[in-house]
Amino acid sequence: MDVIDLRSDTVTHPTPAMRQAMFEAEVGDDVFGEDPTVNRLERMAAGKMGKEAALFTTSGTQSNLIAVLTHTNHGDEIILGDEAHILWYEVGGAATLGGVTMRTLPDDSCGRLNPDDIVRAIREKDIHCPETKLLCLENTHNRCGGAVLTAEYTNEVCSIAHARGLRVHLDGARIFNAAVALGIPASALSENADSVSLCLSKGLSAPVGSLLCGSKDFVERARKFRKMLGGGMRQVGVIAAAGIVAVETMIDRLGEDHANARRLAQGLAGMRGIRMAQDTIPTNIVMFGVSPELSAGEFFDGLEEAGVKVILLDGDLLRAVTHRMVSSSDIDEALTHIEAVCRRLRRGAQK
């Protein structure tokens, strides 16, 4: 049975060009700063994000944690959305290892925090309160269905934070999806944030790695935290080489994934038994559920049996993510399976 894997864009495999680049990579000891391939990738990423410097990290989770550690002191407070990846899926590392309190504000359906809420959440200097140090944004927004923050919105909230002495970290795990959706350079989305993390191992198809970008001074301090977390790697140019190919060749094609996500959503929207959780599909993430008379768990199991892999989230939502390894005909095939499972469950529900 052919499996159509829509669980995440993280399931993408390296391309032949990436494997070739890995094979040929020039390497050195990166803890000594001597890996030419890593140094090149870091320069490229910094350039793409409009920053002075970048740090190659093992994962998006590690990049976000290093950003929190670098921007804050133990006992500080950070502000982030109640749907933020840092809050939901990073094992609470910011709190446990960073020692910060996470003050959440409601994310709207587009992954935005209300600017007035941000202003109200920033603590006055008071002996009773932690100091608010950092605001975290996410673009695209994972739990908000791949929603895109515009440059105008990002710049507005960065100004609000900066005017009150806060730093801004942008979780840009899928920032290139946002840039492609908006048709602007990614740097326009990150230039006013103090740090931005981007992932190579999602839609860009590299096997491993993220980059944390910021000022020279920020990256120098971040490098020390990476070492503390055991993320100082040695001849890691073998991995960075794939990242270079990813940045050079995989960004422009992300629009295909967005078109396939829309194709999937259009097919789902016309199906009896399916409930769409999003009005529009801005990038490569599609959130949906089943109508109340059907069981999301049984639907999910039925899809698994039919070879269509998605993720079952809390609140009975299902998430499908498009990527380089699913074509438009795979989407059509997935829709056929989904419809069959729906029909079977509907028949069962009527008995």
Ligand code: TLP
């Ligand atoms: N997200 C993964 C899972 O953790 C849910 C996925 O499949 O979408 N920021 C954002 C916005 C992310 O979506 C992710 C990964 C990360 C950070 C963490 O990246 P990794 O997996 O490299 O630690």
